[in-house]
Amino acid sequence: MSQKLNTPKGTRDFSSIELKKRNYLLKVLRDTFESFNFEEIQTPSFENLSLLSDKYGDEEDSLIFKILSSGEKVKKADLNSLNDGKLSKFANSISDKALRYDLTVPLSRYVQQNLNIITLPFKRFQTQLVWRADRPQKGRYREFLQCDVDIIGEKNYLNEVECIKVYDYVFDSLGLPRLVLRINNREILEGITKIMNLNSLSEISSILDKSDKIGINGVEDELVKKGISAESIDKLMFFLNIEGSNENKIDIVRKEFNTKNISSNSIDLIEKIINTCNKFKLNNIEIKFDLSLARGLGYYTGTIVEISSPKDFNIGSIGGGGRYDDLVQKNNPKLSGFGISFGFDRIFLILEELNLFPNILDSSKSFLFLNFGTDKIFNFIDSVNQLRKDGIICEIYPDNISIKKQLDYANKKGIDFVVIIGEEELKEDIFKVKDMSKGEESIFTRIDSLTKKIKEII
Amino acid sequence: MSQKLNTPKGTRDFSSIELKKRNYLLKVLRDTFESFNFEEIQTPSFENLSLLSDKYGDEEDSLIFKILSSGEKVKKADLNSLNDGKLSKFANSISDKALRYDLTVPLSRYVQQNLNIITLPFKRFQTQLVWRADRPQKGRYREFLQCDVDIIGEKNYLNEVECIKVYDYVFDSLGLPRLVLRINNREILEGITKIMNLNSLSEISSILDKSDKIGINGVEDELVKKGISAESIDKLMFFLNIEGSNENKIDIVRKEFNTKNISSNSIDLIEKIINTCNKFKLNNIEIKFDLSLARGLGYYTGTIVEISSPKDFNIGSIGGGGRYDDLVQKNNPKLSGFGISFGFDRIFLILEELNLFPNILDSSKSFLFLNFGTDKIFNFIDSVNQLRKDGIICEIYPDNISIKKQLDYANKKGIDFVVIIGEEELKEDIFKVKDMSKGEESIFTRIDSLTKKIKEII
Numbered sequence: 077m078s079q080k081l082n083t084p085k086g087t088r089d090f091s092s093i094e095l096k097k098r099n100y101l102l103k104v105l106r107d108t109f110e111s112f113n114f115e116e117i118q119t120p121s122f123e124n125l126s127l128l129s130d131k132y133g134d135e136e137d138s139l140i141f142k143i144l145s146s147g148e149k150v151k152k153a154d155l156n157s158l159n160d161g162k163l164s165k166f167a168n169s170i171s172d173k174a175l176r177y178d179l180t181v182p183l184s185r186y187v188q189q190n191l192n193i194i195t196l197p198f199k200r201f202q203t204q205l206v207w208r209a210d211r212p213q214k215g216r217y218r219e220f221l222q223c224d225v226d227i228i229g230e231k232n233y234l235n236e237v238e239c240i241k242v243y244d245y246v247f248d249s250l251g252l253p254r255l256v257l258r259i260n261n262r263e264i265l266e267g268i269t270k271i272m273n274l275n276s277l278s279e280i281s282s283i284l285d286k287s288d289k290i291g292i293n294g295v296e297d298e299l300v301k302k303g304i305s306a307e308s309i310d311k312l313m314f315f316l317n318i319e320g321s322n323e324n325k326i327d328i329v330r331k332e333f334n335t336k337n338i339s340s341n342s343i344d345l346i347e348k349i350i351n352t353c354n355k356f357k358l359n360n361i362e363i364k365f366d367l368s369l370a371r372g373l374g375y376y377t378g379t380i381v382e383i384s385s386p387k388d389f390n391i392g393s394i395g396g397g398g399r400y401d402d403l404v405q406k407n408n409p410k411l412s413g414f415g416i417s418f419g420f421d422r423i424f425l426i427l428e429e430l431n432l433f434p435n436i437l438d439s440s441k442s443f444l445f446l447n448f449g450t451d452k453i454f455n456f457i458d459s460v461n462q463l464r465k466d467g468i469i470c471e472i473y474p475d476n477i478s479i480k481k482q483l484d485y486a487n488k489k490g491i492d493f494v495v496i497i498g499e500e501e502l503k504e505d506i507f508k509v510k511d512m513s514k515g516e517e518s519i520f521t522r523i524d525s526l527t528k529k530i531k532e533i534i
Numbered sequence: 535m536s537q538k539l540n541t542p543k544g545t546r547d548f549s550s551i552e553l554k555k556r557n558y559l560l561k562v563l564r565d566t567f568e569s570f571n572f573e574e575i576q577t578p579s580f581e582n583l584s585l586l587s588d589k590y591g592d593e594e595d596s597l598i599f600k601i602l603s604s605g606e607k608v609k610k611a612d613l614n615s616l617n618d619g620k621l622s623k624f625a626n627s628i629s630d631k632a633l634r635y636d637l638t639v640p641l642s643r644y645v646q647q648n649l650n651i652i653t654l655p656f657k658r659f660q661t662q663l664v665w666r667a668d669r670p671q672k673g674r675y676r677e678f679l680q681c682d683v684d685i686i687g688e689k690n691y692l693n694e695v696e697c698i699k700v701y702d703y704v705f706d707s708l709g710l711p712r713l714v715l716r717i718n719n720r721e722i723l724e725g726i727t728k729i730m731n732l733n734s735l736s737e738i739s740s741i742l743d744k745s746d747k748i749g750i751n752g753v754e755d756e757l758v759k760k761g762i763s764a765e766s767i768d769k770l771m772f773f774l775n776i777e778g779s780n781e782n783k784i785d786i787v788r789k790e791f792n793t794k795n796i797s798s799n800s801i802d803l804i805e806k807i808i809n810t811c812n813k814f815k816l817n818n819i820e821i822k823f824d825l826s827l828a829r830g831l832g833y834y835t836g837t838i839v840e841i842s843s844p845k846d847f848n849i850g851s852i853g854g855g856g857r858y859d860d861l862v863q864k865n866n867p868k869l870s871g872f873g874i875s876f877g878f879d880r881i882f883l884i885l886e887e888l889n890l891f892p893n894i895l896d897s898s899k900s901f902l903f904l905n906f907g908t909d910k911i912f913n914f915i916d917s918v919n920q921l922r923k924d925g926i927i928c929e930i931y932p933d934n935i936s937i938k939k940q941l942d943y944a945n946k947k948g949i950d951f952v953v954i955i956g957e958e959e960l961k962e963d964i965f966k967v968k969d970m971s972k973g974e975e976s977i978f979t980r981i982d983s984l985t986k987k988i989k990e991i992i
Contacts, residue, residue, distance in 0.1 A: 111922040146599070
């Protein structure tokens with residue numbers, strides 16, 4: 077049987093060394109979420125396909141991993157669609173479940189399903205895997221961990237501010253360099269769309285969304301290619317080329333909107349968020365009002381934010397989020413949501429490259445008891461039992477092989493101390509403890525004091 | 535859009551209350567694994583389908599969730615197989631990945647792939663989700679958490695003993711009643727198969743496997759139905775009906791095997807494991823040599839074990855494992871494996887029903903700062919910033935609504951203390967702290983001492 081000995085494309089194994097680092101990062105995130113009193117929920121890895129469909133946008137929909145119906149159900153295969161090249165329709169005929177694409181749509185289902193038992197505003201955090209059939213590249217995987225906080229309830233800009241502060245706390249705790257948070261509002265983009273005489277924001281949003289990669293000139297080129305009129309493009313370029321401070325940008329956009337009789341509420345909102353963040357003090361984040369920020373996901377309706385990776389890291393954003401008014405329930409102002417997401421794996425990469433993981437991720441000491449035959453072990457097993465119960469890491473080598481090989485194992489595995497109780501030691505009622513880092517051996521009398529002595533050592 | 539507002543069949547959401555309990559159980563498991571010096575690994579949620587196929591047995595294979603190939607790849611659909619009713623072959627033509635069915639086969643891949651960097655014996659633990667398209671019932675889900683420890687290396691019965699001790703530590707720490715661990719060996723079953731004049735153990739193993747549900751008489755009935763000869767069945771019944779102590783059973787089986795010239799090595803092995811466990815002392819587990827234990831999974835070759843749920847719980851086994859000689863590499867005695875699994879969700883159910891979760895799962899206190907308008911918040915935001923940095927749970931109510939409603943929220947969410955700094959308090963330079971459990975309000979002077987006072991309270 078020829079068997080592919082690799083993980084599927086875009087997925088990874090994690091060794092214990094990597095997991096210690098991942099657990100450190102996860103703990104910083106979770107501790108911060110808890111200190112803001114977000115409560116944890118978990119949802120299943122797959123959802124009904126009907127829930128996930130038409131939520132994210134066409135391009136995103138094509139990246140959803142669908143699960144094949146099992147047994148007889150595949151007989152429902154819609155072969156006409158297959159023949160007509162309607163591959164997505166064909167796929168849906170033999171699949172009714174799909175892997176989680178993000179944590180926000182499952183949250184919206186959770187809230188709807190549990191409306192009678194949850195307390196509003198509902199502040200939840202969730203740290204679970206998501207899956208996307210994307211083309212893998214540096215910092216982009218097909219299975220990755222997402223860490224989200226969201227607040228569902230009445231629309232209030234303090235929720236935006238609190239979430240931005242969560243970003244600030246996390247990045248500050250991790251010791252990252254100062255980061256830029258770009259902020260915009262879908263309603264402002266809708267306003268610009270109107271001024272451009274376009275029917276819908278969706279005509280330009282996916283192109284705008286690439287602006288941090290292709291630049292403003294790149295956006296212009298692509299809009300021309302798409303057949304947007306020169307006049308419309310000029311109007312957009314006016315907005316994208318506004319320079320200066322946030323205040324300056326806000327003033328100019330407000331004036332333009334007022335002139336064109338377009339509501340400037342969303343501009344006032346951005347101003348409030350930025351001012352309140354300043355008063356609430358941010359240590360690690362600079363907020364930048366950026367009219368080119370569009371965000372890909374289909375469900376956003378208001379404020380949108382994105383954290384760029386630090387300079388010199390070409391791995392895109394390391395977090396993003398936004399307000400979604402209609403995802404939980406359409407037109408229910410009591411169930412508006414705002415939430416942000418942390419790109420765990422990209423943040424991990426940055427910590428790794430900037431050498432920001434603590435030197436000591438695990439300070440507990442480990443003991444290997446050498447094996448001189450099972451009958452010898454009986455003499456100290458009580459002590460090992462007690463030490464393990466007290467949370468001290470003890471291992472008994474499973475095989476009575478040469479001491480050299482057992483020490484070799486201890487070295488390779490990074491064992492801190494080796495305990496030696498062989499025939500000779502038993503006869504003299506002594507035991508030896510070898511400190512593997514120093515290479516020093518200490519001799520102790522009375523094997524019955526083993527537990528006590530080892531507790532003194534650590 | 536009609537949208538199913540439920541989790542897919544056999545899957546569940548978890549609320550924060552449930553997660554606190556789940557995290558408690560997970561911590562007991564992980565702490566125990568670490569105290570035995572198992573190292574953690576994680577593997578992807580899906581594997582190449584070719585890896586998972588033909589490892590578990592036919593019935594099990596049909597329960598694997600396959601992931602539909604994306605995009606153009608579904609054009610490879612093998613319609614002839616669909617027409618011929620070869621549904622599994624059809625499914626495999628449009629799927630090349632599948633969700634993890636257990637943690638052992640991914641481990642075997644991991645070890646093969648990383649042979650040059652891991653240290654043998656390789657002791658690993660893994661706590662991750664697995665998925666099975668089983669019929670859901672009490673304690674059986676389609677997505678569930680599995681917690682495994684395995685030791686890959688030379689075959690040595692001390693590995694069996696250490697894993698049994700891991701069971702003992704965990705169940706003892708959790709306060710479960712004394713449990714029965716049934717033990718057998720696939721080689722003993724092979725020996726009995728020979729005595730029965732059958733060609734292969736597989737002819738009887740799936741029926742034997744049901745013995746704890748249908749009893750020995752049930753096994754007899756099903757074997758008759760299957761067309762096994764009366765003579766063969768009689769020989770099997772002889773073994774299944776041996777009564778008495780482990781020693782007694784071992785003696786009788788050994789004598790029978792010796793008479794029939796069948797190797798009794800595997801019987802000696804069981805004897806050694808049981809005797810060593812006794813010397814190593816088990817607090818919470820009684821070992822029972824049980825010739826009817828077969829275990830479903832196809833890859834086991836030697837020792838097999840299973841932990842039954844306590845009496846009166848009809849939810850099957852809560853853990854099981856075994857030795858697999860050929861899973862990592864065929865005929866490589868340096869890479870034999872032994873491992874056990876904990877059925878997390880069933881153990882959870884038992885803890886719940888026996889009321890064994892600690893009363894206090896989370897002792898940290900939470901503070902809600904009432905909202906009297908954003909401008910008031912500026913006066914104490916420095917203090918909130920500092921408290922959160924120190925890991926103290928602080929929440930600011932996002933909306934300036936009536937105090938009654940804000941207190942109502944605090945009550946529903948189980949907030950411990952509410953901090954009141956409104957216009958009046960600011961004027962007098964005081965703040966109030968309301969203990970929500972006692973309903974008592976304390977008044978403190980000097981708002982600039984807020985951080986210090988709150989730290990005194992907790």
